[in-house]
Amino acid sequence: MTGTYTFTKPSSIKDQPSVASPELAYYDKVMSVRYDKVLTADGHTWLSYVTYS
Structure with a gap:
């Protein structure tokens, strides 16, 4: 799946799909x-x- 997403609030950038990732x-x-x-x-x-x- 591909597309464009516009954020509606500040959101973290992480290098892994994990809450524990820095x-x-x-x-x-x-x-x-x-x-x-x-x-x-x-x-x-x-x-x-x-x-x-």
């Missing part, structure tokens, strides 16, 4: 990413992104 940075509200994969892990839905804006 936060590398974050996206602000209204930032968006073009994602190439959707994963479900650790009780959450995660996006793998290819570009951001």
Whole structure:
């Protein structure tokens, strides 16, 4: 699954789809990413992104 997602609140960037993974940075509200994969892990839905804006 691919697409564009626009964040509605500040959201963490992590290098692994895990709540325990360290936060590398974050996206602000209204930032968006073009994602190439959707994963479900650790009780959450995660996006793998290819570009951001």
